[in-house]
Amino acid sequence: MASFWPFGERKSRNYSKDERPQSRRSLGGLYSTGSLQSYWTDEQNFERRAKALLYKCPVSRRCFEIRSEKLASITLKVEGANKVAKKVLAQPNFRDRTISNLLRSTEVDLGIGGDVWLFLNQDVTVRPVLESLRSDFMFQEPSTNQIFYDPKKALTGTSKPELIFTMDPDDFGRTQTVERRIGDTNRYEVIDGALLQISIYNPLSSVQGSGAGDAILADVATYSAAMMLMHARFANGGRRAGWITLPDMGDATDMSDADWAELKRNLEKLRDDDELKGLVAGSTFIENQMTFTELDIVEVIKALERRIAMALGVQPVMLGFEGEASHANMRTADRTFYTGWLKPRADFILGHLQAFLAEELNCPNLSIAIDETKLPYLQDDRLEQVDKMAGRGAITFNEYREAMGWEAVEWGDKPIPVAGAGEAMASSSDKEPQQQPDNAKPREVGHDADTSRRADQRS
8 A cells, every 4th residue: 555655665665776776788799788977886895895994904804703703603493394404404505514604705705785685596406505696796787687697797897697686677676587697608498596785775776775884984094094194104113204404505406416416425434234323524414204102093093993893893802902801701791792783683584584595495484593492601691590490489490491491301391399489388377377465455555665676685
C-alpha cells in the first residue's frame, strides 16, 4: 500500500538509476557500466583507502584486526539447517575453510569499503560454494539491472567480466540469472547461483555502502604526516632546518664569480658529511621550523590514536594505551565491546546470511545466531545470574545446565532445591505461636525517654 506521506518509502526504494548521470564505459565491446568514476568505492579509491587504513597507520590496522578477530572468535549456533546448508556453513569455499574465516574477511571489507559481495555458486547442486568477491572488482549498471565481476578491468584495464549477474528489476537484491565466462573467450554459460550484497547504510548512495574507515581518513592522514615528521627529524639526527645569512661582503650583487666560489669553498670546509659544523664569519643561522615541544606533536599523536580507536568502536584499553592496561579495565572493555559493537555487527551480518541461505538453499527454518554460552567474558555474568535463580529454586537442573552450555541429563527436570529451605519450614511449623497474657498492658514511654536502646542498657 502506498504511503500518504509525500516522502514515504523513499529510503527503501531502489533509486540508483536516477541517482547519478549515467556515463558509458565499454566492457569488452559487449557490455557497459554506468558512472564508474563517481562510485563511492571504485577500484582506485578502494586501493587508497586500504593502503591508508591498513598499511600507513598501525593504529587503524590493529583496530581492524581486533574487530575481525573478535567477530571470527564467536561460536555460532545453527539450527534448522538441511544437509546442503550445513556443508556451506561448515566450509564456505576452498580459501575460507571455516565460517569464522569468512566472517573475518567479511568484516575487513565492510570496514574499509562498506560492502561485502558473496556469491553462492550452485553449479554443483550437492555442494554449493559461498565465495567472497572483491568489492573493488564489482561494477554495477543500474540502467540494465546488471552487475559485473571484472577483475581484469581493475587490474589490467582489459575488460573481460568473469561473472555477469542480472538482477530482478522489481527487486534489485534478487538474482535472476548468472553468466560465467568460458575460459578466456567472450562466450558465457548460464549457471545456477545467486549474489548477496551486504552494505553499511550510506545516506549518499543507494548503490554502495560506507565503511567505518570513511570517518577517520582525515585523522589517519594527520597521523601519518606527524609520524613522517618525527621520522624525518630523527633520520636527520635531530638537526634543525633554516637559512644562513651571507657575511657582510658589501653589495652582494657586485660579487664576482670568484667571490661566490670562495664563499662556497669556505662553507664546504665547515661541513662534514653534509652537516654544518660552523658558520663563516659574519654569517648567522635563522631557524625556520618549530620544535616537537612547540608542535606538541607527542600529545597530538596520542589524541589521534584515541580518536581513531574510538571511531572504529575499539576500546583504548584493548590497544594497550598508556594508563589503560589493567585486568579490571580489560574485563570491562570486553563486555562493553561485545554489547556495544560485536553483537550488533554479528547480528547484522548473520541476519543477511541467514535470510539469503534460507531462500536460496530452500531451508526456511534456518537459524544462525551467536552461542553466548561460549563467550568467556560473559560466563561470569551468566553464572552469577543462574546462581541467583538456582538459590531461589526458580530453575531446574537442566535449565541450569543449558544456561551454562552443558548437555541435558535424564534426571535434570527436577527443580534445584533451595539450601536450608526444608529445615526452616519444618522448624517453623513445630513451634507454637507465643500468646500475650490477657492482663498485659502496653508499655508506657515518656515524651523525653531515650529510646535508642544502647547495648549497655539492654536487660
